[in-house]
Amino acid sequence: MLANVTFSEKEISLIRNIMKDNVGIDLSDFKIPFISRRINARMQLKGVREGSEYARLLDEDPLEPLNLYNSLSINVTKCFRDPNVWETFRANILPSMIQKIGVNETIRVWSAGCATGQEPYSLAIMLNEAIGAKKIHFKITSTDMNRVSISIAETGKYDPKSLSNIPTELFPKYFQKLDDELYQVRDVIKQNVDFIVGDVSSVDIDSMDLIMCRNLLIYYSRDAQELLFKKFHKSLKQDGHLILGMDESMLGTIGTSLFLPLYPRERIYTKAKEDLS
Ligand SMILES: C[S@@+](CC[C@H](N)C(=O)[O-])C[C@H]1O[C@@H](n2cnc3c(N)ncnc32)[C@H](O)[C@@H]1O
Incomplete structure (x- = not known):
């Protein structure tokens, strides 16, 4: 298990820009702590240790932007919840x-x-x-x-x-x-x-x-x-x-x-x- 990474504003903005420029997905509406948790989860899965390294992966691996986007969709639910x-x-x-x-x-x-x-x-x-x-x-x-x-x-x-x-x-x-x-x-x-x-x-x-x-x-x-x-x-x-x-x-x-x-x-x-x- 890798340690959780805290991202700088610059890294978050780099990741948002890559998502927007490469695949047209706008992450700016999401809360930053939520995005950070999801990026950390993706980094754990990919064995990536640093924000800049993850940004590179996002830029170079054509599947990763969609994986990150899908990880923002938390689909926990059940019938007559609450x-x-x-x-x-x-x-x-x-x-x-x-x-x-x-x-x-x-x-x-x-x-x-x-x-x-x-x-x-x-x-x-x-x-x-x-x-x-x-x-x-x-x-x-x-x-x-x-x-x-x-x-x-x-x-x-x-x-x-x-x-x-x-x-x-x-x-x-x-x-x-x-x-x-x-x-x-x-x-x-x-x-x-x-x-x-x-x-x-x-x-x-x-x-x-x-x-x-x-x-x-x-x-x-x-x-x-x-x-x-x-x-x-x-x-x-x-x-x-x-x-x-x-x-x-x-x-x-x-x-x-x-x-x-x-x-x-x-x-x-x-x-x-x-x-x-
Ligand atoms: C936690 S689930 C809630 C399901 C159900 N409403 C409930 O309360 O049990 C949140 C859902 O919202 C969807 N979602 C999040 N942002 C969305 C957006 N911008 N447009 C459409 N669906 C979105 C996610 O994909 C996820 O399936």
Whole structure:
């Protein structure tokens, strides 16, 4: 195991420039401590001891920029992650969301940074249960920058560990057992969930009733977060909702003027009326 390296500003800026000039990837939105940890992890794997040596590798090895970029995509997730957030949403937000939607209309949701898909499928199960026999539709657009995660999401195949929060009584209704280690989301749910590879900042999306962007913003600088809050504000309908991750909040950001906290502990917000964009 090699010792962790602390990078100088010059080394970080050299690495950012190589990524931008050679492969067109802009790392400037990410928090520096986060980038430093990921670069250290790549250096360990490659047996590289110094920042300048890693910068050379990045410049000369055509595969390394993509490996570094992919290492910035932390795809830890599971179904109904943070159950209290889901329960608060189900009990307090979902009923009025359904009540407001007209017959044959569609509830539209964006799962931004959906990783391998457990979040949008959880949402689809919850919506399907709450809508029941009512003549209402829903569509969940799920996006992530990581192509590999999206292809896993599209298969809808998961191991039992990532499904452990699914209520037992709902399991057979929504999952088909393939073998002891693998279950697949049934079509009744899959047909309402679309997956797209794309950066959260550039996906073109609007008129959403709900945006879930959980455990993505923590990796980004304050400036990048503020741009994303503006984008989310624009992408939501007037009375739409935003749900962030438990370690994310609006405090001290432009977000506080764009969103009102409904359930601050669960990071559930509603869009504020004025449009500052
Ligand atoms: C930790 S996972 C969160 C998954 C899920 N939302 C949850 O909370 O369980 C973060 C995901 O955000 C994605 N991500 C990070 N930055 C992104 C960006 N700029 N655009 C799109 N996806 C991004 C990563 O690829 C990763 O899959």
